[in-house]
Amino acid sequence: MTADAEPGSVMAAEIAEQPAVLERLVTQGSSEIAQVTAELARRSIRFVLLAARGTSDHAALYAKYLVEVGLALPAGLVSPSSSTVYGSRPDLREVLFIAVSQSGGSPDLVDSLAAARTCGATTVAVTNNVHSQLAGAAEFVVDVGAGVEHAVAATKSYTAQLLALHLLLAPLGHPGLAINKVGPLAEAAQSTLEREADVHAVAARYRFANRMIVAARGYSYPTAREAALKLMETSYLGAQAFSGADLLHGPMAMIDAHTPVLAVATEGRGGSAMKPVLEVLRARNADLVLVRSHQNGGTRPGPEAAVLTVATQGIREALHPVLEILPLQQLALRLALDRGGNPDAPRGLRKVTETW
Amino acid sequence: MTADAEPGSVMAAEIAEQPAVLERLVTQGSSEIAQVTAELARRSIRFVLLAARGTSDHAALYAKYLVEVGLALPAGLVSPSSSTVYGSRPDLREVLFIAVSQSGGSPDLVDSLAAARTCGATTVAVTNNVHSQLAGAAEFVVDVGAGVEHAVAATKSYTAQLLALHLLLAPLGHPGLAINKVGPLAEAAQSTLEREADVHAVAARYRFANRMIVAARGYSYPTAREAALKLMETSYLGAQAFSGADLLHGPMAMIDAHTPVLAVATEGRGGSAMKPVLEVLRARNADLVLVRSHQNGGTRPGPEAAVLTVATQGIREALHPVLEILPLQQLALRLALDRGGNPDAPRGLRKVTETW
Numbered sequence: 020m021t022a023d024a025e026p027g028s029v030m031a032a033e034i035a036e037q038p039a040v041l042e043r044l045v046t047q048g049s050s051e052i053a054q055v056t057a058e059l060a061r062r063s064i065r066f067v068l069l070a071a072r073g074t075s076d077h078a079a080l081y082a083k084y085l086v087e088v089g090l091a092l093p094a095g096l097v098s099p100s101s102s103t104v105y106g107s108r109p110d111l112r113e114v115l116f117i118a119v120s121q122s123g124g125s126p127d128l129v130d131s132l133a134a135a136r137t138c139g140a141t142t143v144a145v146t147n148n149v150h151s152q153l154a155g156a157a158e159f160v161v162d163v164g165a166g167v168e169h170a171v172a173a174t175k176s177y178t179a180q181l182l183a184l185h186l187l188l189a190p191l192g193h194p195g196l197a198i199n200k201v202g203p204l205a206e207a208a209q210s211t212l213e214r215e216a217d218v219h220a221v222a223a224r225y226r227f228a229n230r231m232i233v234a235a236r237g238y239s240y241p242t243a244r245e246a247a248l249k250l251m252e253t254s255y256l257g258a259q260a261f262s263g264a265d266l267l268h269g270p271m272a273m274i275d276a277h278t279p280v281l282a283v284a285t286e287g288r289g290g291s292a293m294k295p296v297l298e299v300l301r302a303r304n305a306d307l308v309l310v311r312s313h314q315n316g317g318t319r320p321g322p323e324a325a326v327l328t329v330a331t332q333g334i335r336e337a338l339h340p341v342l343e344i345l346p347l348q349q350l351a352l353r354l355a356l357d358r359g360g361n362p363d364a365p366r367g368l369r370k371v372t373e374t375w
Numbered sequence: 376m377t378a379d380a381e382p383g384s385v386m387a388a389e390i391a392e393q394p395a396v397l398e399r400l401v402t403q404g405s406s407e408i409a410q411v412t413a414e415l416a417r418r419s420i421r422f423v424l425l426a427a428r429g430t431s432d433h434a435a436l437y438a439k440y441l442v443e444v445g446l447a448l449p450a451g452l453v454s455p456s457s458s459t460v461y462g463s464r465p466d467l468r469e470v471l472f473i474a475v476s477q478s479g480g481s482p483d484l485v486d487s488l489a490a491a492r493t494c495g496a497t498t499v500a501v502t503n504n505v506h507s508q509l510a511g512a513a514e515f516v517v518d519v520g521a522g523v524e525h526a527v528a529a530t531k532s533y534t535a536q537l538l539a540l541h542l543l544l545a546p547l548g549h550p551g552l553a554i555n556k557v558g559p560l561a562e563a564a565q566s567t568l569e570r571e572a573d574v575h576a577v578a579a580r581y582r583f584a585n586r587m588i589v590a591a592r593g594y595s596y597p598t599a600r601e602a603a604l605k606l607m608e609t610s611y612l613g614a615q616a617f618s619g620a621d622l623l624h625g626p627m628a629m630i631d632a633h634t635p636v637l638a639v640a641t642e643g644r645g646g647s648a649m650k651p652v653l654e655v656l657r658a659r660n661a662d663l664v665l666v667r668s669h670q671n672g673g674t675r676p677g678p679e680a681a682v683l684t685v686a687t688q689g690i691r692e693a694l695h696p697v698l699e700i701l702p703l704q705q706l707a708l709r710l711a712l713d714r715g716g717n718p719d720a721p722r723g724l725r726k727v728t729e730t731w
Contacts, residue, residue: 065466066422068449073624087457091465093424095451099620100593101443104648109447110421127620172625230586230613237456248625255629257586257613264455264483264730268429269528269604272721273611292460295730303723365628367659374620374651 026361027352030170030253034348035212040165040175041341042205044182048164052186055143055159060191062141064115067094070131071119072374074173077245078145078180079119081340082188084238089192089337099127099374102134111140118144119184121168121176122371123151132156145183147176161187171368172253174348177245178208181341189337202334204341210330211345218346221308221325222353225279231256232270232280232305233347234296236263237289238336242310242343246281249351253362256354263296276304283343285329286312287336297321310343382717383708386526386609390704391568396521396531397697398561400538404520408542411499411515416547418497420471423450426487427475428730430529433601434501434536435475437696438544440594445548445693455483458490467496474500475540477524477532478727479507488512501539503532517543527724528609530704533601534564537697545693558690560697566686567701574702577664577681578709581635587612588626588636588661589703590652592619593645594692598666598699602637605707609718612710619652632660639699641685642668643692653677666699 067086069079079096086094097116101107116135118128123146133156136142144157147165154160165179182204225231231250235243243260250258261270263282274280280300284290290311300307301321309323312331327346331339355362423442425435435452442450453472457463472491474484479502489512492498500513503521510516521535538560581587587606591599599616606614617626619638630636636656640646646667656663657677665679668687683702687695711718 065469066449066451068451072621076621076624083451084454084457084461087454087465088461088463091463093422093451093453093465093467093470095422095424095439095449097449098440098443098593098596098618100596100618100645100648101440104593104644105440105444107444107447109443109449111449113421114449125624237454237460240454240456252625252628255631257615257629259613259615262454262456265428265432267730268432268481268728269608269724272608272724273613274723275611288460289456292456299723367630367655368625368628372624374623 027356027363029363030172030174030352033168033170033175034352037175037178037345038205038209040179041182041208044164044179045201045204048162049186052161052183055161056187056190058159059115059141063113064141065092065113067092067115067117068097068135069094069117069119070097070099070128072125072128073372074177074245074248075119075121075180077241078177078184080244081181081238081241082117082184085184085188085337089189091192097131099131103127103130108134108138111135111138114140116140116142118153118157119180120153121147121173123148123153124371125373127374129153129156145180170363171365171370172249172351172362178341178344185338201338204334204338207330207334207342208345211342214328214346215349217325217327218349219353221327222350222357224324225354226357228279229257230278231258232274232278233258233260234263234266234280235283235289236292238340239283239285239289239343242283242340245344246347249348250354252365252368253351253355254358254360263293266296267299271299274300274303274305276306278305279308280305281308281310283310285331285339285343287339289336310346383712383719385719386528386530386708389524389526389531390708393531393534393701394561394565396535397538397564400520400535401557401560404518405542408517408539411517412543412546414515415471415497419469420497421448421469423448423471423473424453424491425450425473425475426453426455426484428481428484429728430533430601430604431475431477431536433597434533434540436600437537437594437597438473438540441540441544441693445545447548453487455487459483459486464490464494467491467494470496472496472498474509474513475536476509477503477529479504479509480727481729483730485509485512501536526719527721527726528605528707528718534697534700541694557694560690560694563686563690563698564701567698570684570702571705573681573683574705575709577683578706578713580680581710582713584635585613586634587614588630588634589614589616590619590622590636591639591645592648594696595639595641595645595699598639598696601700602703605704606710608721608724609707609711610714610716619649622652623655627655630656630659630661632662634661635664636661637664637666639666641687641695641699643695645692666702
């Protein structure tokens, strides 16, 4: 990245690279991941713990749904501070501990995984850097293989993490869910990215907004969380994510006709569960942007401010999050540029964040 | 509650009631809770799951720290949609499943707990209504005994939930942590509430703010989450909560000299872990309000916009959250009134939220 590069060009290039990254992970990376899956299948695993920070935390949240729904095992997102700040050393026999990190470099995550391993957990590092400290500390390593990521705002490493976690975990629940069940994901990603004109119209609409709500349910809830983080770190927008159900328990009070709401409701059970939430949002005259499937996603058409379409045809619901985030990454990029910012170098951030 | 009541009078009365509620829970409620604890101590428990929505979700998050740190057991917050939307039926033998709900009335929570019980979990309902459906569905019931709560914005039921969860869980980790280790909590709460003039000054400062960040770490992180929710539901403020560590991973980019930040850092390990976060916030010239202990809480004095003091002397860190939220409840109330709202009747909200 050179200092005189066009603002946003690095992030734009990495967003555009995603279909190729996904394709490569399926064709070249999946057999190595399948070996880790086979090792895990031999272990007695009763609980799954996930540890991550930032964007990777949203990939971890996605994995939590994969575990709860697909593997029918209880799961939790660990609070790293429990071990790093309070020195907790829990009994982790029969626990699968998965740490997710693009860089594999944050000390609290490395310490957290190392402590879990000492406490008896089976440990897996899901990372974009197989030479990282995190990878070194883990018993098993999953390479998300996104290639070096330069932009501070993670994009391709996120969708690669989602797919890698799916490849790793889904076959544990249903051995039938091997690689041939991924479907035409790269093509669907490409097709979704090509609808960028719709995204630009949404960015223009919210050029002067200073708040935004993002809502979704089920597998798509991590999409809402990650979209809000992208908007915060590139456009400095006060973006807040809620599960559709949680939105009804209080935060709905702050929504009126001046509040932009991005609602993610692609076809599937999570999208269907958003129906009552969309009804309340429409009744409150929220300025609603619906992120939905081509085929309408089972959501009643309403007086939306805009619709962003995701090409989910032929892709199972558990993989929709890989696609749903794409127009929202484009939105964060475009909004940052429209506001005169440089999403490749957000103020006050560095690529690798070290926390203890 | 009559229609012509003074705006905010109901919420104000319930905030003021908290010292009495805490005292009553210690003196009258604790022996019944101790019986449930004794029953749990006889079970083989390897993993703890917590389920809740809204304010109660923050009490559940607090309990997660109690479990991870105090009981040295892995824990997770369940996504109710995994069972209610996706029909997941996990193997929950040796799992303690705790549902937290003021009303005990939300259908998804009742279904989620009933499903967990069917799947082999030991189930506990922590609720303010022992005659609720949730209480009926659970094997064990913990009555938080806050008395009927009228204000839509939960206050006394939240601190009562925190204390009840502490009374229930702390002795499981350290049998020495019985009731006599609670300390002079009611007096500390009263003393904290009496510093309301400081709160009014902060409310005046942020009369025209439309965003706010709340940050904390460890046991105090639930305080940040609950404070943000109170501000959203009463003042319609775009309030966002972050763990101090997560704030450094991205959202810090949106913070500048025009961003009000409430940082909770009372004396203890969680407060100490906020030090590097406070340094970054000060370097970015954030408009910082520090919520700290009388005795300064180990945090370096800085050019804060204001300080809100919490009377934590003689109270162990794991109980600080019961006190830290008090000035922040007062702030939400005052800010709503200053803005001409009625925090007793936030727009679009009802006391019992039913989600599926």
